Amino acid sequence: MSVKVSTTINGDAVDFVCQPDEPLLDVLRNRLGLTGAKEGCGTGDCGACSVILDGRLVCSCLVLGVEMEGKKLETVEGLADGPKLHPLQQQFIDGAALQCGICTPGFLIAAKALLDKNPDPSEEEIRFGLAGNLCRCTGYDKIVRAVQAAAKEMRGA
Amino acid sequence: MRYESPATTKDAVALLAKEKGQAFVLAGGTDLLVKMKAGMLEPDLVVDIKRIKGMKEIKKTASGFSIGAAVPCAALKENAALVKTWPGVVEGASLIGSKQVQGRCTMAGNLCNASPAADSVPGLVAAGAKVVIAGPRGTRKLAVEDVPAGVGRTVLKKGEFISAIELPKKPARSGDAYLRFIPRTEMDIAVVSAGVSLTLDAKGVITAARVALGAVAPTVLLVKEAAKAIIGSKLDDEAKARLTAAASAAARPIDDKRGTKEFRIDVAGVLARRAAELAYARAGGK
């Protein structure tokens, strides 16, 4: 039996109906048209579906949609401020930190969660902070550099 | 499947006790949802305990710490007093899955999933932690090592669930540590693991110790012989050799996709020794 859920996504009040066993990722993608979060594995092993739930980085494939009642969610679709890209988004483009781009939304969200808590991370902290996100194209080199550049820019701003 | 998120422990117990089909407790869901996705489980009822008061709190109590069953592991690291007192316990909990998984997963869930490789369990066993179990007949307490009954099984009865984990007060000159072996640096399940907690006297002699091993038997092992091997020593080379041998001797692992039996036996000894060295230094030993 479907359940009605009221929640906040990227600052907007959102109501949706879902099955009680339906993962949040499926709700976002199939019911709300928010396809920025990707399913790379569905088991919490790749991070492509990363979102920030009440301030904590989580895999949306490992959250039930029904748990969202009264919660606050941030997704990649809410990262830019109107036409102005978030520094992480701009640095990923400028630094060629994406190749195929399928993992990019998850990395941006994970990097944002990292920088929200630690504005000046070391290379090692970045690497471990992003270890839950798999990228198969880049070898992570340019991703780490883009996060370093964005962190620097954000500290300066 | 029905989803319920009761406001009280009593209601949660009642829901779980009453359900005729398959009922599961949902805290972090990082094991439950994976099993549902794989079709291994098809719950009739899921009881989300996160809206029960106190389930997401870490409390400092007269006897130590009480950690609510729904506290995500990421929150443990943010509690400075807990990190200072039981660094080994927090280390273990902070190694489960990824940052994303740590935002959801709980030590109680890790324990109830009853995997011999559970990262948070050896540290808890070494620390002498207990669980508070809520059930139809009230609450009871159990040592952490007594909760798993085998791979994927616990001693919890119908209607029961773990509501909190209690860590004791730490004696003076004590230290704990948890180490695991994985092939990568993150994201893997422990191939072997070791948790050590020990207490020193003023001269640096070990007066008490608990050594726990993970992923070398159907459940996490509390290895008394390994503790004995270092009690009375200053963790000198001979004591370390005894500890290594005792830990390896206690390991009775299997060959599987994550490692060989031979490898696990060897590395169990290595990790027990390395964790003891870390715990000894944390206790102020030199």
Add this chain to the structure above:
Amino acid sequence: MPLDTSLVRKQFKVIGTRVRRPDGIDKVTGRAKYGADAFAPGQLIGLVLRSPHAHARIKKIDISKAEKLQGVKAVITAADLPDLTGGDRGMRDILENCMARSKALYDGHAVAAVAAVDAHTAKQALKLIKIDYEVLPHVTDVDEALKPGAPLIHDDIFTDGIEPKPTKPSNFCKLAEYGHGDVEAGFKEADFVIEKSYKTEQTHQGYIEPHACLANVSPDGVAELWVTTQGPFVYRNHCAALLGLDANKLRVTASEIGGGFGGKTHVWAEPLALALSRKANRPVKLTMTRDEVFRATGPTSSASIDVKVGVKKDGTVTAAFAELRYQNGAFPFTWAEFGAMTAFACYDFKNVKTVSRDAVVNRPKCAAYRAPSAPIAAFAVESTMDMAAKAIGMDPIDFRIKNAAREGTKSSYGPVFGPIGIGPTLEAAKKHAHWNAPLGENQGRGMACGFWFNFGGQTCVDLNVTPDGSVTVALGTIDVGGSRASMALAVAEELGVAYEQVRCVVADTSSLGHNDMTDGSRGTFSSSMAAVDAARKAIHTMRERAAKIWEIPLDEVEWIDGQAKAVGEKHGNKAPLSIKEIAAQAANTGGPIAGHSEIVADGAGVSFATHICDAEVDPETGRTSIKRYTVIQDAGKAMHPSYVEGQYQGGAAQGIGWALNEEYIYGKDGRLQNAGFLDYRIPVCSDLPFIDTQILEIPNPNHPYGVRGVGETSIVPPLGAIGNAISNAAGVRLNHVPMSPPRVLKAIKDAR
């Protein structure tokens, strides 16, 4: 006007600059649409039922209960996919791989599929399909499969390459030999002969995006397929042939692709989605789970190799021999033969011979994985070369420089090399700061070389000048890592306009002529060649238009810096005409301005790389960590250096994963035990250091800008480089990849 592909050595204006990619904003905002991001009104969800057995006869399939379930709109089995391949073995194998016919040939082989109104209903329907299997003996190891008496996968494989052709069927599908000289005589001349046998386990490309498609077939045979693919045209051709559709009526649109590395060069579930849609007369969306991707798409081979190298004290290799045995999965191919061709390609040996034995086993049909087969062969050869260098006390780089192939070398696989980069990458490695940096405790340094052929193939580009003078370019090679930016650079360079003035898109199969797959490192090489051709044709047209406007002969109009200029003294007063001005008058001078190119892009320059790696080995646990890594590779010409570096780094990272931890683990029951990212361990961010790159540019004489493919070679050296580093760090020679902690620790213990 045929394309002049000869290299023009010139100062580039935009080629070689690090411009922003045109799809960047879509990809950082979550708007880019990948395979699973499409939706069609009325769409159904398709799911596939897969064999739990490694090898089993399918005695009976009962779909009646599934068909009756409310919400189920179609159930298909092999009966819904009749064999229309007309004796084409390759196509028949593709068909049988998409859906098992009389036998299930591997764990994960599709046996039925359903389409239902939602995923929940489709899952229930799968459970209602009853299959009566007769489980057969299976074989998953290549050496076991080649033994007499091994379980027979197919009863109609008679080894190719043996004369006379065997009359008894076997799993040994092809024998091939390459080389020249007399290796037996060569070994007799050697001061030392090094012999070693190696094994490598099966790995998967591990792209993060699972296969996904949205199929829509109408009863009149008109069909659309939205799909994540490396080759929409090949998918169209194959799907149309397998389903009996007219190719012109099947319009395939490539989505953004979330990684492929060769794994998206084959159709897997797409024909099933189309067949379900045809049966249901509704759109069907079919997305694989990660478990399905591992079990039922196309990993690369596992292999078993013997290598023998004879060497003189002065470093001369007198002879080299290798026998390579690769499994191809359940269907025959020539993956071992690729290994045999690439094995010794880096070197100029007087006497060299390779023998390949390809076999079928009860595993998924192998597909290309980035320089397919080459990393496996290179691991065996580069390990043995290192042992040979040690035997004579020579520096491993000097030893390889002494034996390196060069321009004019007759390669071990036949052709004579043109200008190539193996020598220069080795010289650069020797001079690199990394090679001479100090090492810490338990650390060792290794190096290795790698080769890949590269490929060109059929390519087609359409260029259109819009009425406002900006330029659109339609490409037929999909963009897997920034190639739209590189193609826009090529067109901008040729036209003499700004990069921002050119917009590239990937066209669907109804909008452009046939293009081969984006594989063989061919995307940038071949499409830039066609793009240059198309731009030159557009320039010719624009010169004609300018001549018409000025009413002067065509040969008095030149194209300089993005403008038509009248040349000669009598036209000195004519102001140049820009593209914008010419485009504005197009309606009055002959209509729209375009350039088309349809070519076979021959002359892909071969590619070489040298890698240096520092590894630290924990002597108590056998755990290896990579401390420093350097890639040196010839790009011919790096059109967009950032994305060239990205290819180098990505290939190295995949090679590191393969070297250390990635492997398919089969149980005794022939079932895959680690079909997920938890236990199929690809490198995570904290596993790797920054990966340094050095791009060498030895121009490819067959490309107008000197471009060579760069996508694949970077995965070839890492296995050998890491094996050599481990040998230097821990004093043990690993001969089994992955060099995982249990294997390394065992080697260390055995050596004690």
